[in-house]
Amino acid sequence: MQHTLQVQGMTCGHCERSVTQAVQRVDPDATVRIDRAQGQVVVESDEPRTALAAAIAEEGYTVAP
Template sequence: MTTNDTTQPASTQLFDVQGMTCGHCERAVTQAVQSADPEATVRIDRSTGRVEVGNTNTPRATLAAAIAEEGYTVAP
C-alpha cells in the first residue's frame, strides 16, 4: 500500500531571545509559542536567552513573531 502522506516530521527550533529576566518572562514566552503552536514543547534557559521549541512544524518566522509580540527581541 502506498500513501501520499506529505506531513513533515516535527522539528526543533532554537531562538536567542533578549529581555527574559524572570519566571513571568518564561511563562509569557512559553504561552506565546504555544498560542502559535499548541503542540509545541518549550524549554527556556533564561541565563543564556536560549529558547528551544520542539515538536513543531510551525514556520520559524511565525514563532519569532509570537515571541516578539510579547515585547522580547528575537535574534535573527
C-alpha cells in the same frame, strides 16, 4: 522540528511563562525549553521559525535573526 531562538529580555519566571504561552498560541502542541541565563528558547514544533519568533516578539522580547 527543533528551533533554537536567541531571545533577549527574559529576566524572570513570568517572562518564561509569557514566551511559552506566546509559542503555544501559534502551536498548542509545541514543547518549549527555556534557558533564561543563556537567553535561549528551544521549541519543538512543525510551525515555521518566523511565526514562532513573531509571536515572541509580540510579547515585547527581542528575537535574534
